[in-house]
Amino acid sequence: MRDPILLTPGPLSTTLATKTAMLHDWGSWDSGFNRLTADICRRLVALIDGGEEYACVPMQGSGTFAVEAAIGSLLPRDGKLLVLCNGAYGKRMARLAEVMGRAVTILDFGETAPVDPARVAQRLASDLAITHVGVIYCETSTGILNPLREIADVVARAGKRLVIDAMSALGALPLSARETPFDAVIASANKCLEGVPGMGFVLVRRHSLEAAQGNAHSLSLDLYDQWRYLQQTGQWRYTPPTHVVAALSAALDQFDAEGGRPARLARYQANCDMLLEGLQQLDLQPFLPAAIQAPVIVTAHAPTHPAWRFDAFYQRVKAYGVVLYPGKLTELETFRIGCIGAIGQAEIQLALDAMAHALTEMRIRN
Numbered sequence: 037m038r039d040p041i042l043l044t045p046g047p048l049s050t051t052l053a054t055k056t057a058m059l060h061d062w063g064s065w066d067s068g069f070n071r072l073t074a075d076i077c078r079r080l081v082a083l084i085d086g087g088e089e090y091a092c093v094p095m096q097g098s099g100t101f102a103v104e105a106a107i108g109s110l111l112p113r114d115g116k117l118l119v120l121c122n123g124a125y126g127k128r129m130a131r132l133a134e135v136m137g138r139a140v141t142i143l144d145f146g147e148t149a150p151v152d153p154a155r156v157a158q159r160l161a162s163d164l165a166i167t168h169v170g171v172i173y174c175e176t177s178t179g180i181l182n183p184l185r186e187i188a189d190v191v192a193r194a195g196k197r198l199v200i201d202a203m204s205a206l207g208a209l210p211l212s213a214r215e216t217p218f219d220a221v222i223a224s225a226n227k228c229l230e231g232v233p234g235m236g237f238v239l240v241r242r243h244s245l246e247a248a249q250g251n252a253h254s255l256s257l258d259l260y261d262q263w264r265y266l267q268q269t270g271q272w273r274y275t276p277p278t279h280v281v282a283a284l285s286a287a288l289d290q291f292d293a294e295g296g297r298p299a300r301l302a303r304y305q306a307n308c309d310m311l312l313e314g315l316q317q318l319d320l321q322p323f324l325p326a327a328i329q330a331p332v333i334v335t336a337h338a339p340t341h342p343a344w345r346f347d348a349f350y351q352r353v354k355a356y357g358v359v360l361y362p363g364k365l366t367e368l369e370t371f372r373i374g375c376i377g378a379i380g381q382a383e384i385q386l387a388l389d390a391m392a393h394a395l396t397e398m399r400i401r402n
């Protein structure tokens with residue numbers, strides 16, 4: 037039987053080739069595995085046009101582990117982080133900085149507006165203690181696209197360092213170190229790169245890494261130490277997620293074969309367009325205006341019908357082989373449908389049909 041299609045923010049549907057890459061056992065000390073790690077790192081740096089200036093530091097764990105490692109290692113103990121926040125992942129970045137005892141301040145844009153670069157400039161001018169700025173490229177809790185290049189320019193002009201959580205964007209949305217100034221970008225294997233969950237990575241300016249010794253609050257999340265060890269031995273510090281690395285390598289082969297980032301973006305955009313049009317036919321209202329909708333995940337308002345229950349809807353849609361995701365908004369009832377992963381128009385059509393059947397069965401729709 038086929039696995040359900042995951043229309044979620046991740047983990048996502050992966051191809052058979054990616055799954056079968058995990059059918060081998062790798063020794064972490066083995067030179068073959070070390071070559072695999074080095075090769076992945078080289079390809080990920082190339083993905084952002086990082087050249088010699090940037091290094092890739094892989095990190096075990098889910099994406100949040102990599103965010104925590106990046107913030108904890110790049111922000112000096114006496115530094116101050118400004119987090120540009122318009123959803124749950126911005127809040128999470130601020131929270132993890134707070135938990136590790138760093139000075140952190142939030143610039144909040146609510147949940148329906150993108151980050152406004154002019155307000156960022158104002159805040160940077162009025163709080164000179166800020167050393168670093170954290171931003172979420174695509175805020176996955178709603179699907180909002182933030183104007184990264186404009187934000188990066190404002191931050192660079194103020195002489196501050198930018199850390200980008202591009203978890204749900206890297207591999208699809210444009211991001212080049214040649215065009216956008218930043219210190220670090222964080223992502224994981226299991227979103228737009230279509231690998232499996234278990235590792236994140238930070239693409240970081242070598243200069244900033246070299247200055248990061250002794251900053252970390254944590255032994256296992258020390259990006260500097262992880263990088264140093266990798267440089268000296270070719271190995272991960274502590275047990276690597278070997279199968280996840282092998283799957284990412286296979287996923288990157290398929291990424292290249294598809295036509296790289298522009299082709300992936302085009303596929304996701306077509307998925308997103310089809311989804312938005314289909315939702316309209318089902319009388320389901322998208323939460324975001326089209327102009328700020330990233331082709332990553334769509335948030336829809338729950339129907340106002342008294343028979344609506346997300347759990348019941350979810351179960352019925354799942355019975356047709358499609359997995360949706362609950363909303364992540366504080367005030368409104370919504371749910372989310374992903375556009376990313378190893379899926380195309382056929383899977384989106386299946387999802388729309390499944391939602392139509394479910395709404396009919398629940399007597400929300402005739």
Ligand SMILES: *Cc1c(COP(=O)(O)O)cnc(C)c1O
Pocket residue numbers: 045046098099100101103125172174175176201202203204224
């Ligand atoms: C998925 C995601 C993360 C990481 O979440 P994990 O559950 O730790 O993998 C962080 N930021 C954004 C924007 C994300 O979409």
